Amino acid sequence: xxxxxxxxxxxxxxxxxxxxxxAGLSVHGYALSEVASGEEALRVIPRDQPDLVVLxxxxxxMDGMEVLRRLRExxxxxxxxxxxxxxxREKVRALEAGADDYVSKPFGMAEFVARIRSALRRRLxxxxxxxxxxxxxxxxxxxxxxxxxxxxxxxxxxxxxQLLRLLALHAGKVVTHRQLLTEIWGPAYxxxxxxxxxxxxxxxxxxxxxxxxxxxxxxxxxxxxRLVAPDQFxxxx
Amino acid sequence: xxxxxxxxxSWTAIxxxxxxxxxxxxxxxxxIASAGIIALATAAAFVANQYGLKHVSAPLLAAVTLNAIxxxxxxxLLSAVLCVGIEVGLFYAPNYDARVVALDGLVDLVGFSVLxxxxxxxxxxxxxxxxxxxxxxxxxxxxxxxxxxxxGMADAGGLYLAAIEHLEQQTGRGILLFLPxxxxxxxxxxxxxxxxxxxxxxxxxxxxxxDRANLAEDEEIEVxxxxxxxxxxxxxxxxxxxxxxxxxxxxxxxxxxxLFDLVAVAIERTLLARAIExxxxxxxxxxxxxxxxxxxxxxxxxxxxVIIGSATSLQSFASLxxxxxxxxxxxxxxxxxxxxxxxxxxxxxxxxxxAGAIAPKLELVELPDIVNSALRRVRRAVGGHSIALELPRxxxxxxxxxxxxxEALANLxxxxxxxxxxxxxIGVRAAVEGGRLLIDVADQGPGxxxxxxxxxxxxxxxxxxxxxxxPGTGLGLAICRAFVEANGGTVGVKSVGPxxxxxxxxxxxxxxxxxxxxxxxxxxxxxx
Numbered sequence: 001x002x003x004x005x006x007x008x009x010x011x012x013x014x015x016x017x018x019x020x021x022x023a024g025l026s027v028h029g030y031a032l033s034e035v036a037s038g039e040e041a042l043r044v045i046p047r048d049q050p051d052l053v054v055l056x057x058x059x060x061x062m063d064g065m066e067v068l069r070r071l072r073e074x075x076x077x078x079x080x081x082x083x084x085x086x087x088x089r090e091k092v093r094a095l096e097a098g099a100d101d102y103v104s105k106p107f108g109m110a111e112f113v114a115r116i117r118s119a120l121r122r123r124l125x126x127x128x129x130x131x132x133x134x135x136x137x138x139x140x141x142x143x144x145x146x147x148x149x150x151x152x153x154x155x156x157x158x159x160x161x162q163l164l165r166l167l168a169l170h171a172g173k174v175v176t177h178r179q180l181l182t183e184i185w186g187p188a189y190x191x192x193x194x195x196x197x198x199x200x201x202x203x204x205x206x207x208x209x210x211x212x213x214x215x216x217x218x219x220x221x222x223x224x225x226r227l228v229a230p231d232q233f234x235x236x237x
Numbered sequence: 238x239x240x241x242x243x244x245x246x247s248w249t250a251i252x253x254x255x256x257x258x259x260x261x262x263x264x265x266x267x268x269i270a271s272a273g274i275i276a277l278a279t280a281a282a283f284v285a286n287q288y289g290l291k292h293v294s295a296p297l298l299a300a301v302t303l304n305a306i307x308x309x310x311x312x313x314l315l316s317a318v319l320c321v322g323i324e325v326g327l328f329y330a331p332n333y334d335a336r337v338v339a340l341d342g343l344v345d346l347v348g349f350s351v352l353x354x355x356x357x358x359x360x361x362x363x364x365x366x367x368x369x370x371x372x373x374x375x376x377x378x379x380x381x382x383x384x385x386x387x388x389g390m391a392d393a394g395g396l397y398l399a400a401i402e403h404l405e406q407q408t409g410r411g412i413l414l415f416l417p418x419x420x421x422x423x424x425x426x427x428x429x430x431x432x433x434x435x436x437x438x439x440x441x442x443x444x445x446x447x448d449r450a451n452l453a454e455d456e457e458i459e460v461x462x463x464x465x466x467x468x469x470x471x472x473x474x475x476x477x478x479x480x481x482x483x484x485x486x487x488x489x490x491x492x493x494x495x496l497f498d499l500v501a502v503a504i505e506r507t508l509l510a511r512a513i514e515x516x517x518x519x520x521x522x523x524x525x526x527x528x529x530x531x532x533x534x535x536x537x538x539x540x541x542x543v544i545i546g547s548a549t550s551l552q553s554f555a556s557l558x559x560x561x562x563x564x565x566x567x568x569x570x571x572x573x574x575x576x577x578x579x580x581x582x583x584x585x586x587x588x589x590x591x592a593g594a595i596a597p598k599l600e601l602v603e604l605p606d607i608v609n610s611a612l613r614r615v616r617r618a619v620g621g622h623s624i625a626l627e628l629p630r631x632x633x634x635x636x637x638x639x640x641x642x643x644e645a646l647a648n649l650x651x652x653x654x655x656x657x658x659x660x661x662x663i664g665v666r667a668a669v670e671g672g673r674l675l676i677d678v679a680d681q682g683p684g685x686x687x688x689x690x691x692x693x694x695x696x697x698x699x700x701x702x703x704x705x706x707x708p709g710t711g712l713g714l715a716i717c718r719a720f721v722e723a724n725g726g727t728v729g730v731k732s733v734g735p736x737x738x739x740x741x742x743x744x745x746x747x748x749x750x751x752x753x754x755x756x757x758x759x760x761x762x763x764x765x
Contacts, residue, residue, distance in 0.1 A: 014543075016540070017542065020547045020550065023547070023550060024550035084535075084538060088640050089598075106575070110553055193600075194601065212605040213605075214609070219606040219609065220610075221610040222639045
């Protein structure tokens, strides 16, 4: 077995799910602990201090969202939420309550491991941001406030840059409409998704080869936008 | 003596106001009574004259006035002539100059006649007013009583019958009531019309009702001796009324209008009450359905998620440690589990559609986002095909439920990938035409057999022989249609090919789709 590279707490009431996660993740070098309820999770996390929490939204004793909110009152541990497809609208609430990512069941193990790595790395980056973010042909220099594509400098308006910077800081992760609007325009604009759409359209027309089929600035339907991480990047033909 | 009795009677009548009522007496009565009154006045004048009084015309004048009041213009004019004759014949001294007598008589005749006409006309007017007022009062009292009765009725059926009965009483005609009932127009008949309602009248009523949105406010329709009357409230038509015996006069219609309004409101009240009840029942049913579907969905999807997850774990293992056969077996497990998962998902969606549990959450969205998301969803299914997107850059925003529309498109794409050979192209093209947004999904497959066209969007229908066609459920297109329609759009086949089938989704463009640049310019201006 590989060396332990991190500890993960799985919060799920389905024993079969816990079992396959344990088997699947341990192969990749993660030490797993498991609980079956929200109460238990909130009791165990301060004691065990896991590196990451996998939280099922459909827990029997407590809404997964409630667990997330209570956890976020005192802990910044990365949380990946598990949901099912019919709970699409729950994702936004989970992200806004402080989840780092969500994965819909069913999911493949390779994809899941990539999400875990990405969340762990992001947490590192957020505490000590790298000055230059590179994905594909796109380079965002946060220190010099400069964006280049294919070595060519891209001119952006201040708001466009702010938007791109925010997405780059959370690269690989979906940032919800409300989070972007609140951060850039202020809390009063939390519902003005239209603003965001227009700026995303402008950004895409400057960054993407085909703005209708974006490679970098991806829409997560009904949730928000994501600047793809290097390991998520597939350039379209 | 009878004259005195008549006078007393008349006097009582005057004092009580009863004289204002219209009277209908046999024709000789007013004339005989007039004569009686004049005889009485003549006697009075005669007595007065005996005592040396010269003004004998006073009692006669009174008699003419009284007759005008009591009997109207003709008897009072005759009274005037008679009285002048009596005055001239009985009371003028025989030694008077004949010319003076003739002149005096003429003056009196004119005066008496004018008096008779003016007084009888005034009285006739008064009578009319009084009669109108009385009728109005009765009508209002009736209306109030009826309104109270309707207001107190909880049972809709009883209310309808009471309304019909009352209308029959008021109009004296047979009444039919046409009521909307869960999409149908049912007819209720009153007691005054006990035959079958003619089919043509019913058909006309139905046609009228179906076209009620375009009906003029006071449209009157007559069919085979029935007048059809629309009952409406401020919210629009609530029911139709059939009135037997042909068209009603303008006045009687005017009188009936308040009653129609009252009935319309009462009917609307029952319809609204029923709508509320229906909604409550539907909500309860939907909640139950949703709980059931969620529970089934959880029980089916959890094991599949575990199988798929485990298989993918094994795959990453197997690629390192196992041989080709093992790797293939694991890949098979994974692929089949994924297929099953997709199938279960479709069956659950179809169940939701059948249960009427699709509640679209509409928001302004951009089509390219939905197309890209749908392509990502089905990237494994369409991986063997090349995708050609033709989305103009200036597409308008749409008001849609994102996830329903994504699913609808994903199903069309999957369908195209299933029937068109690998390596061919699937085209997705959008265009604005005639105020709608059209999305065409074109493949380079064999096309659609014309025989299959009529059933293509039916659940569990599959084109071609069951064993020869590619594997599938026959649910994709049915789901696609249900979801597109839930978004206010339509989907159909634009071309059956060959070469290739083209499916077309047509979506309404919302009116506020282009109302953004002003707002945005503002926000840029305030940009720090």
